[in-house]
Amino acid sequence: MLEITDLHAHYGLSHVLQGVTLTGAAGEVVSLFGRNGVGKTTIIKTIAGWVRPTSGSIRLDGADIGGRPADRICRMGLGIVPEDRRIFPGLSVLENLELGLHQTAGRSRSEKREALDRVLERFPRLKERRAQMGTTLSGGEQQMLAMARVMVGAPRVLLIDEPTEGLAPMIVDEIFGIITTLRDQGLLILLVEQNVHRAIAVTSRFYAIERGQVVFTGSAANADDRERLFGTIAV
DSSP states (O other), X not given: OEEEEEEEEEETTXXXXXXXXXXXXXXXXXXXXXXXXXXXXXXHXXXXXXXXXXXXXXXXXXXXXXXXXXXXXXXXXXXXXXXXXXXXXXXXXXXXXXXXXXXXXXXXXXXXXXXXXXXXXXXXXXXXXXXSBGGGSOHHHHHHHHHHHHHTTOOSEEEEESTTTTOOXXXXXXXXXXXXXXXXXXXXXXXXXXXXXXXXXXXXXXXXXXXXXXXEEEEXXXXXXXXXXXXXXXX
């Protein structure tokens, strides 16, 4: 479903991504692990169209999306939950969710209502607070709103950047429960997460990133791969 080959990206003169290659298929959680500042978020942003690649290819279902505008990539079925959540100020929870409906073109009013109803049933806290301003929610509730806003657009590929940073353990459990459910429903999820021990439990395959490069890839089910991963990111 997603195939990235020899991807390079720059911030000005800084060569941030240096030949990243990775793949992901439907029904997988593919995780990117590494220390802060090694390029994980830049990979996510480049795939989503927020950063323009310098070279290399990004293919979604065979179509080259590298360098396309972010809104076009979104409408092709790729959603992103950014690290900073980007809850719109001055809008209620429901209004934030309604903006997510624009990710998918051609749906009727009844289909949009059904999509909102499904998401609100999955996130009962948001349903209770649907008239509340989104920016007044707790950190955990804002994270749920950011995920729910993308989900109403029914993406096939979901990029999630640091979803549990600074959240209480109970909320972390809920977030990983949602990720597991989406994976089991057939979505491809590309996950960046510092809580490696929790993330590895829902991950199919992972890529260890250092200095903008993939240093190795492994299977989460393989004990030797996990041990090598923990040794790499602890250095």
